[in-house]
Amino acid sequence: MKTLVLVEHEEGQLKDATLAAVTAASRLGDVHLLVAGSGVGAIAEQAAKIAGVGKVHVADDEAYAHQLAENVAPLIAGLMDHHDAFLAPSTTTGKNVAPRVAALLDVMQISDILSVEGEDTFTRPIYAGNAVATVRSSDAKKVITVRGTAFEKASREGGSAEIEQVGGSGDKGLSSFVGQEVAHSERPELTSASIIVSGGRALGSSEQFHSFIDPLADKLGAAVGASRAAVDAGYAPNDYQVGQTGKIVAPELYIAIGISGAIQHLAGMKDSKTIVAINKDEDAPIFQVADIGLVGDLFKIVPELTGKL
């Protein structure tokens, strides 16, 4: 089987989410990559080095600069004449583009796969991860998004794939990029960090969120996450949100501070290796999944912890 994987990239860097999708694709067959963007020669070079990749297709055009689904999906659909499966990471980019590709190909997408059980059989989470379904696709071509935490990352070194320029239909004129508000942080990225310090509504304000959570995260070299409640309350920006509809994370260590543990939040972090919960309510559901729990006032515990580490 020949697979095509969409490369996720940002500001000249190939993102880790791509590497998990490459691993999933390699379970199905030969792996080809697609780099779509504007001025993406360096990304194509990085992509060609990924272990196990056979070919890198590069579509370098201003129309693909912001990964607009209206422009990128027809490009991918065209390339699928020569591929049997399309895989994208379950990132906001992948989730935006892949279903549009699936509909153009008249294929029912398999979202957010956790494993490859066979060439047409996959597992995927449903009901906020409260159940795992094994599904078999009867479509001739497959369109798949891949949960990044469920697959090992392919190595960024060791490959020497051929790079081929491809052309697409360019700008469809349906949509255009206006602007973005992207936070630049020195901290590791949430979805690939090995330690995450996450704050909930109990932090009480944006100021307290940052003055209590940030120093602990920085001491540990951790990424900062948040519950939906904390984001809704405006204590933390939306890109911090961990959960069913936010980011799915599985770090070595997840420290949940003032997070009660709604099922929607647990859905995003319950595959973490070690979970620590700090909460003043000893009956909070978070303690049912935590490996280490400490009941008490976070405003006393967190500064003490930060100071002693």
Add this chain to the structure above:
Amino acid sequence: MKLLVPVKRVIDFNVKPRVKADGSGIDLANVKMSMNPFDEIAVEEAIRLKEKGAASEIVAVSIGPAKAQETLRTALAMGADRAILVVTDVEVEPLAVAKILARIAEEEQPGMIILGKQAIDDDSNQTGQMLAALLGWAQGTFASKVEVEGESVNVTREVDGGLETLRLRLPAVVTTDLRLNEPRYASLPNIMKARSKPMAQKTPEDYGVDVAPRLTTIRVVEPPKRTAGVKVGSVDELIDKLRETGVVG
């Protein structure tokens, strides 16, 4: 401008889903069902656009069992003007839902279709994007802000890195994220009024759409369970335990 708002009847978000013992799916017998929370946000956004004068009529659509009419009544009680119920007892996959909605859109000619980014039962996150593809329209997914400006709409999207704003040519499909708005509760008088609002009943066959599933569910199981670990009594004990993990130096 007319707005089309597809809504789905799903398990209530407060209910903990239970896997059936035979592994065939989730037990929904006697379980509280509600409108998909993201679709509630879509209904609310449509109402706000109408209140601002950017929209003239709101048509709610649901595809599902006869009981989905309750979900549509909720949409009507919130403020939708009329409803279309496409009745089927088959579990309709996002691709087939998108095909039915595309046919309805061809008939109704809405200026915008607003729907939830995903349903909290199958967590697919596909229907809006598929619908936009089938219609050849622009798509603004994971919206946290929607502003109509003449022949286009500016959609601010929640993306992994933060926020991104796109300008879409109308007609367009918008899918809602959590922070677009806070849906209103229907007042009692409006619930009463909703009973007399028009609701058309259709079937997938009326739209010539084959809803036979493409995916076969072989089995559904519970994920591996985590068990509660230990509770420690002090920060010092916590630090000792953290050091044992080897992740913290």
